[in-house]
Amino acid sequence: MAERILIVEDEENIARVLQLELEFEGYEAGVAHAGDEGLIKFREGGWDLVLLDLMLPGLSGLDVLRRIRASDTAVPVILLTAKNEVEDKVAGLDLGANDYVTKPFEIDELLARIRATLRLAKALSGAKVATPEHIHSFAGLTMNEETRDVTRDGRSIDLTPREYDLLLYFLKHPNRVFEREQLLDAVWGFDYYGDTNVVDVYVRYVRKKIGDGLIHTVRGVGYVLKESPK
Ligand code: CA
Secondary structure (H helix, E strand, C coil), rough: CCEEEEECCCCHHHHHHHHHHHHHHCCCCEEEEHHHHHHHHHHHCCCEEEEEECCCCCHHHHHHHHHHHCCCCCCCEEEEECCHHHHHHHHHHHCCCCCCEEEEHHHHHHHHHHHHHHHHHHHHHHHHCCCCEEEEEEEEEEEEECCCCEECEEEEECCHHHHHHHHHHHCCCCCCCCEEEHHHHHHCCCCCCCHHHHHHHHHHHHHHCCCCEEEEEECCCCEEECCCCC
């Protein structure tokens, strides 16, 4: 299967050339032209490597990198930097970027670095343990079923047992719309005696604790856990 490379670069000409060159080399290439768009694309998953420009509209390249590394320490990231971005380059490497190229770059050099970085990542992944089954992550939200730790963007969140069960159910089924009855059955149990208002109440509690933009109301239907477009 073709290796998948995500290009996050706001200069459309550069992004386009990179995409064409990568596809010519047999990679599958995706493109985002802003930092927040890049992060959303990244979180769709399945990327083998990220080419990340530092100066981006929306989130900066360093912000994108920080958020990528908060949930994924393994995916290789190569920074695309300008000559005058030395400090950012150093910060990027400190944040866990694997390599960088300075613009304007020779495409052959970049391709060589991509090959080397992918080779190294592959060699390491043989030794690395995959994300354990008891850890669930989505859009910066992470729940550990063994320790019952809940965090969003690294910030720890305290939930009551019922709130925890509700959020865990959403997290195990991201992007799926649930009716209140379904949530009631799944979280409170089939024999729960009461009405579905309790779902609304608990969704409100959970939202308050985890912050906005994750559990959305689907009017006339119910709720869904998904990443909101910025
Ligand atoms: Ca740029």
